[in-house]
Ligand code: PEP
């Protein structure tokens with residue numbers, strides 16, 4: 001089955017009822033991109049992983065070269081550059097941060113750069129350059145407020161007119177951002193739901209702590225309801241993607257598609273299986289209201305045996 005899935009992986013994933021779901025790859029290295037067989041592009045480049053071991057921040061040219069290599073490895077398909085998501089579980093050697101009592105609730109992601117925008121600006125310069133060579137989107141992590149979105153977009157636009165075709169979006173990984181998606185996403189090209197952090201913040205369960213791993217389950221109906229809220233309330237014309245680990249689980253991927261998500265970004269090795277499962281599915285047969293009203297992730301999982 002795996003071999004057929006591999007052979008088929010390069011084709012787009014179209015469900016039985018005719019919905020095309022783009023399945024992209026999460027990438028933290030050029031190697032990840034090279035081995036992401038069947039990826040329709042990258043829906044998430046973790047730039048803080050790509051350059052995580054550097055003592056000195058990579059310059060603009062070096063970043064452009066690295067993003068270009070990833071794009072090439074993906075056959076020129078679209079790439080999504082996430083700006084530095086430092087803090088919490090993601091240290092960056094070239095950007096040491098002061099110790100905090102609760103790093104996951106502290107200065108993380110976009111929050112870090114309001115006071116020190118230089119590295120953020122360099123990254124936006126690199127994004128603007130690579131966008132002239134290959135289809136590119138940029139997205140901002142750990143957004144909570146509209147003020148943050150406006151700040152980030154203003155920083156991008158302060159560097160000059162936006163390159164043609166450059167898509168701009170935010171990650172939705174904070175429950176407050178999901179709940180006010182209608183205002184937050186106005187004027188953007190896309191939003192991408194980070195289910196790893198969204199689950200952690202919704203269930204108040206540390207994503208890296210095995211003792212609460214059962215609580216931090218992306219199939220918790222509370223998390224699914226937030227995802228459903230985003231799909232239903234995002235402004236018209238703004239694409240909704242999911243790039244958290246939930247998208248790498250074939251059964252969950254089908255549910256996300258049934259909720260209306262048309263782009264998933266999964267870990268490379270899972271792409272053939274996710275695409276294969278989507279092709280076998282008929283999204284119209286999934287009673288999403290019933291799924292969302294289940295009492296637990298276990299109940300959702302039991303339900304998923306039927307699709
Ligand atoms: C997420 O939070 O779901 C996500 C995709 O980002 P990361 O795992 O890098 O925090």
Ligand code: MG
Nearest residue numbers: 173194196197
């Ligand atoms: Mg995250």
